[in-house]
Amino acid sequence: MEQIIHVQNLKKSYKKRKTKEVIQAVKGISFSVRRGEILGLLGPNGAGKSTTIKMICGLVKPDSGIIQINGINNQEKRLKALRHISAVLEGNRNLYWRLTVRENLEYFAGNRGFSRKAVTEQVDELLDEFQLKGKEKELVNRLSRGMQQKLAIAVAMLADSEVILLDEPTLGLDVETSYEVRELLRKVANEHQRTIIISSHDMDVIQDICERTVIINNGEIVTNDKVENLLKLFDVRAYSLTLGNLLSDNQQTLLKKKFAIYQYTPDTYQSKLEVELAKSEEIYELFDILKLARTPVEAIDRKTVNFEQVFLKIVKGEQQNEKLKSS
Numbered sequence: 001m002e003q004i005i006h007v008q009n010l011k012k013s014y015k016k017r018k019t020k021e022v023i024q025a026v027k028g029i030s031f032s033v034r035r036g037e038i039l040g041l042l043g044p045n046g047a048g049k050s051t052t053i054k055m056i057c058g059l060v061k062p063d064s065g066i067i068q069i070n071g072i073n074n075q076e077k078r079l080k081a082l083r084h085i086s087a088v089l090e091g092n093r094n095l096y097w098r099l100t101v102r103e104n105l106e107y108f109a110g111n112r113g114f115s116r117k118a119v120t121e122q123v124d125e126l127l128d129e130f131q132l133k134g135k136e137k138e139l140v141n142r143l144s145r146g147m148q149q150k151l152a153i154a155v156a157m158l159a160d161s162e163v164i165l166l167d168e169p170t171l172g173l174d175v176e177t178s179y180e181v182r183e184l185l186r187k188v189a190n191e192h193q194r195t196i197i198i199s200s201h202d203m204d205v206i207q208d209i210c211e212r213t214v215i216i217n218n219g220e221i222v223t224n225d226k227v228e229n230l231l232k233l234f235d236v237r238a239y240s241l242t243l244g245n246l247l248s249d250n251q252q253t254l255l256k257k258k259f260a261i262y263q264y265t266p267d268t269y270q271s272k273l274e275v276e277l278a279k280s281e282e283i284y285e286l287f288d289i290l291k292l293a294r295t296p297v298e299a300i301d302r303k304t305v306n307f308e309q310v311f312l313k314i315v316k317g318e319q320q321n322e323k324l325k326s327s
């Protein structure tokens with residue numbers, strides 16, 4: 001599939017005004033995004049996500065590197081490149097707060113030079129699709145956060161740009177509204193073939209709607225892979241067993257020797273044993289150890305890994321590597 005965004009060896013440093021200390025916020029990152037893809041741009045606080053997003057949408061000038069949007073270099077032909085991008089940044093700053101929902105949509109649709117009739121048709125369609133019809137006469141500053149978010153995305157759609165950048169699109173939304181916004185974003189990508197880049201700390205949202213994630217830490221990309229692959233990679237094969245007896249000292253020693261991570265909570269009637277297997281075949285060895293004292297197994301649960309845990313493992317692993325490098 002066709003690449004709509006291509007970022008190559010992007011770098012950006014800031015100089016702190018008071019101390020003159022130089023901070024390398026982005027240290028040479030490269031990635032691409034395909035048309036119609038929803039990409040998650042993740043990282044802990046201060047990792048360099050906002051700086052990257054701001055460079056892509058032309059708000060911050062990179063020190064070096066290339067950003068191509070739909071094949072156009074955004075430093076050589078800035079306006080032409082930026083026409084392909086809409087950003088819905090924190091606080092929905094792309095809306096006019098003292099205009100109504102309909103007025104906002106009409107204003108942005110009108111900006112594109114369409115006839116009054118075409119503008120009305122397009123606005124009606126969007127009000128319908130984004131379920132904003134009942135709120136069309138409401139002032140934006142009176143809307144709930146969820147409605148404002150939907151409207152901000154609708155406005156981004158109107159600009160007709162292929163790429164929509166979203167910063168924390170579900171922040172502060174209740175569960176139901178968060179699901180509505182996710183559904184809407186899927187529709188925007190799948191049916192309207194827009195490309196979406198989401199920056200968020202909400203890993204549930206990322207796991208739910210992003211096909212792929214780029215994870216940044218300390219200004220560098222540490223992972224660029226499909227969510228599905230990352231989940232598989234960190235699929236810990238963790239089992240939680242309920243035992244009808246206590247484990248003998250010998251069994252505990254063997255378990256410790258065999259399994260790197262295991263947790264044992266002894267109880268005469270219902271001991272709990274949590275084990276992480278490196279390979280699925282190791283389950284037989286686990287049972288061999290349990291068989292030694294004929295320990296009854298009353299229940300066995302396989303634990304699954306979620307994206308939040310995967311993210312933390314990736315980022316923490318990286319921090320440990322950093323520490324090792326510097327020590």
Ligand SMILES: Nc1ncnc2c1ncn2[C@@H]1O[C@H](COP(=O)(O)OP(=O)(O)OP(=O)(O)O)[C@@H](O)[C@H]1O
Nearest residue numbers: 014015023025043044045046047048049050051052
């Ligand atoms: N205008 C600025 N002047 C100086 N330093 C800055 C500036 N903007 C960002 N930084 C620094 O650059 C680094 C990366 O910041 P950035 O905002 O890109 O990270 P982030 O991943 O978006 O973080 P968060 O999740 O907290 O928003 C941080 O150390 C930050 O303090």
